[in-house]
Amino acid sequence: MEKIASKVVASSKSYGILPGVYLIGAGPGAADLITVRGARILADADIVFYDALIDISMLEWCPSTRLVQVGKRCGSHSSSQHFINKQLVDAASKHLVVVRLKGGDPMIFGRAQEEIDALEKANVRYEIIPGITTALAASAELRQPPTTRELSRTLTLTTLPSRCAHEDHKTAIYYMARDQLCEVATTLIAQGYPVDTPVCLMESVSLPTQRSFGCILDELRFGDVHHYFLDKQPVVVMVGEVYRKKLQTLTPLIDYQIYFKVLQVAS
């Protein structure tokens, strides 16, 4: 391991880290799915503001840095977006390298626009370092491209149940839809997706706790399935004909529901 790591470092190009605020995509969860550039800046950061959703192992990149947890998913330490913006601008006047570490990619459903606007208004130098977005990490874990030449040449990424009309079996991947799964299914079926369209759900993508389930849209419509996922863990929902073959290899959501009920009765 040490030998491999040294080789990586020895062959890397130098990267001058300028003072400023860095919006860095942490990727889906696993610490080594951050980019090399992101890891280097983290290691050189003076202060890191990190999302509540960030897996704690990610912070091993910056063991001696001041860490501040922000974001709406951390219960009592809840921070409004306005307050996060202010913290970033304030930190930039006191520290050389300020990092805002965001889950996934900062530009995909990450409210980066508000932080960019605040930094530009305050005339603070900033950079954005992209991260692996969860939909693509989930596709790698599932070993199923969301588009194939035969079945779908279009991928839609969305957070909304209502914005995805059926066009030629195209693939849709939903973020932050865990609590709206019935609504997603109902809306897609109303818009023309066949009731037997395959769906893959993946929780805690790339982490040791990762779990995957398969079902068809119709099952999702009638199950109260959001209770089957762990609290605060993000779930990505992949919908499309392209997932048909994968259904055979995934834990069926319907069986899992029965299993869960048996478990409840037994406890």
Next chain:
Amino acid sequence: MEKIASKVVASSKSYGILPGVYLIGAGPGAADLITVRGARILADADIVFYDALIDISMLEWCPSTRLVQVGKRCGSHSSSQHFINKQLVDAASKHLVVVRLKGGDPMIFGRAQEEIDALEKANVRYEIIPGITTALAASAELRQPPTTRELSRTLTLTTLPSRCAHEDHKTAIYYMARDQLCEVATTLIAQGYPVDTPVCLMESVSLPTQRSFGCILDELRFGDVHHYFLDKQPVVVMVGEVYRKKLQTLTPLIDYQIYFKVLQVAS
């Protein structure tokens, strides 16, 4: 630089690299926009099959590895997908760690399905390591999220001019559309996108040769613009109301056309 790199390595988690074939996303181009996991596997690879589109600096991660260029963009060394599949399966029987290094993310318009099918048929162990897809790296460089809460909560990634109906100003990003720009614009306008919908075009994303241009759909429809980009360099085309403000900061495509013609007359 050395200090930073050592810190990154010291704080990283160990990663056991098992024998097999690794489909690794190289990211958009810059060598340090690969993931840490991808860089480590590259450093330990016995043989690397890399796309013609991969920037050569990426191969500094594996200086002592046998390198084989594959892919359809390398002129006389052109390899069919079928031949690449065969090379991967053959290499897996001769080497411990075989890498297939693909531009961007392997799962987004990367023909990963064909390689996965061949590896599964030959019963070869494989893993997929995601990479930063060009659309998101371009968004980071442009400093403009493709979705914002006000303007668009849906992002469509596609290669096809004909598959993107206008719905509530949603954002579309086209891959591999450099030679179909007029067709993309004509189709989008026919499908309801306003003629003044902003378009950002970015060439060679994240590389020193990166260039960006701005225009509106109508200009794209009437200009023979693909000639203004360099041969073999990928161009990503971002379309949507969300890019309106950015238009003021980008080189206008129309002015650039005039400049290019003046240049031609002068030479």
